[in-house]
Amino acid sequence: MCGIVAYVGPKDAAPILLEGLQRLEYRGYDSAGVVVSNKGLRMRKVKGRVADLAAVVPARFKGGLGIGHTRWATHGAPSDINAHPHLSGDERIAVVHNGIIENADELRAKLEADGAIFLSETDTEVLSHLIARTVKEADSLEEAVRTALKRVVGTYGIAVIDSERPGEVVVARNGSPIVLGIGEKEMFAASDVAALVRYTRQVVHLEDGEIAVLRADGFNTFASDARETAKETLTVDWEAGHYDTGGYEHYLLKEISEQPDTVARTLRGRLDDRFHIAHLGGLNMDARETRSFRRVKIIGCGSAYYSGQIGAQLIEELARIPADAEPASEFRYRSPVVEADTLYVAISQSGETYDTLAAVQELKRKGGRVLGIVNTVGSAIARECDGGVYLHAGPEVSVASTKAFTSTAVAFALLALHLGRVRDLSPADGRRICDGLRRLPDQIKEILALEPQIRELAGKYAESPSMMFVGRVRGYPVAREGAQKLKEISYVHAEAYPASELKHGPLALIGPDMPTVAIVPDDELLDKNLTTLGEIRARGGRVLMVGHRTTDPKLADDCVVVPKNETELDPILLSIPLQLFAYHAAVALERDVDKPRNLAKSVTVE
Numbered sequence: 232m233c234g235i236v237a238y239v240g241p242k243d244a245a246p247i248l249l250e251g252l253q254r255l256e257y258r259g260y261d262s263a264g265v266v267v268s269n270k271g272l273r274m275r276k277v278k279g280r281v282a283d284l285a286a287v288v289p290a291r292f293k294g295g296l297g298i299g300h301t302r303w304a305t306h307g308a309p310s311d312i313n314a315h316p317h318l319s320g321d322e323r324i325a326v327v328h329n330g331i332i333e334n335a336d337e338l339r340a341k342l343e344a345d346g347a348i349f350l351s352e353t354d355t356e357v358l359s360h361l362i363a364r365t366v367k368e369a370d371s372l373e374e375a376v377r378t379a380l381k382r383v384v385g386t387y388g389i390a391v392i393d394s395e396r397p398g399e400v401v402v403a404r405n406g407s408p409i410v411l412g413i414g415e416k417e418m419f420a421a422s423d424v425a426a427l428v429r430y431t432r433q434v435v436h437l438e439d440g441e442i443a444v445l446r447a448d449g450f451n452t453f454a455s456d457a458r459e460t461a462k463e464t465l466t467v468d469w470e471a472g473h474y475d476t477g478g479y480e481h482y483l484l485k486e487i488s489e490q491p492d493t494v495a496r497t498l499r500g501r502l503d504d505r506f507h508i509a510h511l512g513g514l515n516m517d518a519r520e521t522r523s524f525r526r527v528k529i530i531g532c533g534s535a536y537y538s539g540q541i542g543a544q545l546i547e548e549l550a551r552i553p554a555d556a557e558p559a560s561e562f563r564y565r566s567p568v569v570e571a572d573t574l575y576v577a578i579s580q581s582g583e584t585y586d587t588l589a590a591v592q593e594l595k596r597k598g599g600r601v602l603g604i605v606n607t608v609g610s611a612i613a614r615e616c617d618g619g620v621y622l623h624a625g626p627e628v629s630v631a632s633t634k635a636f637t638s639t640a641v642a643f644a645l646l647a648l649h650l651g652r653v654r655d656l657s658p659a660d661g662r663r664i665c666d667g668l669r670r671l672p673d674q675i676k677e678i679l680a681l682e683p684q685i686r687e688l689a690g691k692y693a694e695s696p697s698m699m700f701v702g703r704v705r706g707y708p709v710a711r712e713g714a715q716k717l718k719e720i721s722y723v724h725a726e727a728y729p730a731s732e733l734k735h736g737p738l739a740l741i742g743p744d745m746p747t748v749a750i751v752p753d754d755e756l757l758d759k760n761l762t763t764l765g766e767i768r769a770r771g772g773r774v775l776m777v778g779h780r781t782t783d784p785k786l787a788d789d790c791v792v793v794p795k796n797e798t799e800l801d802p803i804l805l806s807i808p809l810q811l812f813a814y815h816a817a818v819a820l821e822r823d824v825d826k827p828r829n830l831a832k833s834v835t836v837e
């Protein structure tokens with residue numbers, strides 16, 4: 232969701248904050264603000280993008296202490312006033328906040344009764360007023376923040392400065408990420424390492440309930456009971472260049488185009504030619520435990536959930552263990568039965584999605600064994616899980632997930648191979664899957680070469696008010712992800728259905744205004760799928776078929792033909808034309824491709 236940056240050190244804070252906010256803008260982008268401390272607090276905040284903020288921050292904004300924020304509105308519409316930072320009435324305290332203060336109304340009423348005057352509609356403003364009250368009696372800003380937070384119910388990542396303590400920033404976390412960056416006689420904090428990598432690779436992740444005090448010469452961290460905590464410093468391997476568009480028009484196209492490489496990175500060092508197995512060192516499970524699971528339950532949100540559906544299919548096919556996927560956001564609320572012989576797998580690109588994190592925490596509370604398939608090293612979900620597989624796909628900046636989606640599916644293929652080879656999967660099938668996985672990067676290059684054809688098709692279909700996506704069994708999660716990509720970045724309404732379900736209802740929607748994208752792999756269901764195409768065409772529906780061969784023009788108006796791999800791995804390749812289709816549809820419709828309306832990259836609120 233929103234992005235936070237904080238700086239304390241010898242340099243001017245404002246340009247560092249603005250640069251950091253630009254890196255975080257993909258997380259939230261409806262308004263932005265900074266405050267710098269220099270003989271009092273100087274603040275600028277605006278509705279709009281970070282570039283709009285940069286245009287109004289004057290060059291005379293000097294001072295080596297400051298905090299900044301880019302917002303994704305929860306309480307109150309995007310506006311200059313609702314933008315963060317929020318100041319206390321006496322303008323002594325400034326706060327930026329990610330998350331949701333659930334008892335904000337109650338606190339606000341009490342503070343108003345006590346004389347506080349609120350300027351914004353946000354939940355955050357209660358924090359600046361609360362801290363302004365506690366700071367007067369506290370020995371330190373950290374103590375004031377800790378005391379104030381005891382009255383707060385909800386989730387937060389916050390950064391706070393006090394104009395009377397110009398050498399320190401206090402940050403705190405509960406359910407919303409905060410990472411510290413250690414520089415040379417300077418300290419940074421942010422909600423995401425993306426804001427830090429230009430300045431440092433040495434980072435420290437805060438845990439829920441922790442508070443940190445940052446000074447130019449270092450930092451201290453404290454638990455909620457004020458006990459000092461010891462922290463491990465991590466070195467991040469993501470570089471500043473990963474956050475550039477690298478000559479592409481959009482991050483999304485860059486990330487789609489990176490997939491031969493990102494898939495290769497997910498596979499690197501993990502395939503064993505001798506025994507045709509997968510080496511997944513991070514699972515932290517011995518062979519006995521690996522054999523003991525009778526069921527696999529996969530959880531994730533949005534595209535992560537759809538990649539989990541591909542994963543469930545792979546695990547059932549290769550390891551012959553019953554497996555299914557469920558949205559983490561639903562799973563956590565329905566009091567699931569947690570079984571000792573079920574292996575739980577949580578998926579998250581960011582590693583910070585609140586619903587997924589909360590589901591993992593619920594599972595752990597009930598004794599579940601949870602693995603994480605995560606892209607961001609050291610993220611909250613990665614730390615919460617018992618073990619897992621990192622994607623190594625590099626940072627994904629565009630709001631729409633693409634390279635993380637394919638890498639997750641590849642990670643599932645590795646996990647399925649691993650589980651299968653300690654059970655029933657034969658060496659011959661193991662070899663077949665290993666060889667198939669190795670072919671993926673080159674086959675993805677072949678699909679990327681189809682871009683001109685897919686661009687033309689996207690232009691042709693993008694004007695439709697609505698589109699249907701269908702697929703059977705392995706093709707169904709591909710259809711769901713294809714529809715998700717199209718709707719989130721082009722705003723064209725898209726429905727995804729199992730092709731087999733079409734005639735049980737949604738066929739009524741089919742007509743000339745509702746074209747269908749049909750996923751038709753060359754598998755044992757080919758004939759069934761072709762029959763479905765005939766049924767659509769008979770109702771005047773146009774069909775764009777994505778599969779392994781062209782077909783009779785009576786059955787499909789257009790065909791995109793992708794290379795064939797092993798049947799189990801085909802969904803990974805079939806997803807890629809749909810990413811390009813959504814991208815070019817969004818470009819044709821002149822959408823803000825990397826920052827689609829109403830969305831944010833990491834959903835760190837409920």
Ligand code: AGP
Nearest residue numbers: 533534535579580581584631632
């Ligand atoms: C995908 O294009 C999305 N924008 C969204 O569905 C995303 O996959 C979901 O919010 C989960 O994110 P995560 O992988 O970071 O947990």
